[in-house]
Amino acid sequence: EPEVTQTPSHQVTQMGQEVILRCVPISNHLYFYWYRQILGQKVEFLVSFYNNEISEKSEIFDDQFSVERPDGSNFTLKIRSTKLEDSAMYFCARTPFGAPGGKLFFGSGTQLSVL
């Protein structure tokens, strides 16, 4: 199956700035996920997105976060006003073709550094 592509691979931003992380998971998939991993810590669920709507979100996913699929292909995670503690690796993931409830394919991640 095709890989999940994430851009950029690295993003450096100043505290308080907005960042948009992008994922190209292939257009005809319905289930997408964002996870993050703070350096040396566990992989944390942020949000799942089903049929162009948020399906589930964690406590981390507060009003500073939003997800969109603006053009039917790219899947974006926006952080409106970044904080130092948002520094982490952010992973996009998708289910296999038409098969939710199973394994996930992860992208290679975007390393976000908030200064």
Add this chain to the structure above:
Amino acid sequence: SQQGEEDPQALSIQEGENATMNCSYKTSINNLQWYRQNSGRGLVHLILIRSNEREKHSGRLRVTLDTSKKSSSLLITASRAADTASYFCATMAGANSKLTFGKGITLSVRP
């Protein structure tokens, strides 16, 4: 609640030896999965075992699941230096729900 707590946190073995990693969880699950992560890279799915299965094999990997004890183990046989990575167990409570990851196990295989 935390799910997928692995042990040990770190494991160092000699090439050719077997590596056994354990995972415990707290709530009911639909399936349990193991992922691998090389340093600074994304997570790669290794194997999935459903709640009604007890054992599964894939190449040099063997995973077991004991739902009565809420635990799973991943065995890598005849380890290689290239197996050096972090390994995570992850649980899925429902068919369409999120994956919840543990903290991971760092495996070092010495050549």
